[in-house]
Amino acid sequence: MYFLAESRLDVSLVLFIFVGCSIISQGNCVTTTSVPPPQKQCNTFSSCETCLQNVSCLWCNTNSTCLDYPVRHLLPPSSMCQLSQARWGVCWVNFEALIIAMAVVGGTILLSIVVCCCCCCCKRRKSGLDREEERYAQRREEIRKRSETRKAERKARHDEIRKKYGLIPDADHPYSKFEND
Template sequence: MSTRGAGTLISTFVVVVIFAAFHQGTCITPTSSPAPVHKPCKVLTSCDDCLRNVTCLWCMTNNTCSDYPVSYVLPPSSVCKLSEARWGVCWVNFEALIIGMAVLGGTILISLMVCCCCCCCCKKSSSGTDRDEERLARSREVSRQRSEERRADRKTHHDEIRKKYGLIPDSDHPYSKFENE
């Protein structure tokens, strides 16, 4: 996944989280009427009435409302099969709810892992360019030093040739150019 795709995914996730936070934070002023009294789950006869109370579980096989077994994370099959159990809304069975939540959680985890990997790769690539620049600078310095050495060797060689043929005034050289005075 490219960093642009990861950035889009992150920004979409952030927008959804912010929207959810503001949506949950909306204030509804209560009226002066007393809080509704929840009826026992066994008395409720329709799925909609049953699921208005979050402590109730509706079973489609026998159309009964029962207390959600809070001692278990998932309701046992003795209460109702997962494919026939409804909790929260009538149109989603418990299996689909579990699968949907697992997919959502997995997507969030994978997104976070991709973001972490992208951040790590960006840090590595930036340090890699620093290493490349350092290696290039060292190479330039070595080349410059070699060039200076070659230049000094050439100068020495040329000076020796000039001395040999008397082109450089040197008092101790026997074959220096004779000058008329």
């Protein structure tokens, strides 16, 4: 749970999933066994608008016909209708442009997700490096303080020794009056 608490995004995502699962688990499952109305055959439609109201149909502009969408293939084969002339979903966008637009949108979404993940990872890594630098700075400061303390202690000991042997000119030292003559 520690890694989830580092980012608000992670916490909000977990909260969203938790609330969503609890709402879904409270709902009652209702099944209806109503028979769907029989659908007309695609070849009976004569206009693009009426043809594309049925999602299992495909409109071909080259010969103005409504065809059954080939569900075995992801894309309709060119022998059936050219992609630039095929319409599915809406009449004003050809299948080729629809595929290109969906690829661009999907690629943009994937790219933005990758960039966001990289930014989050770099931010976490940078904050980890900042913490590491801060720890090193604290260690250096502690070492410097200890060094200064030891240096002051050494200087005090050396001054005591100098004072004891008269190496420091001091007025209250008994031999100082002979040195001034």
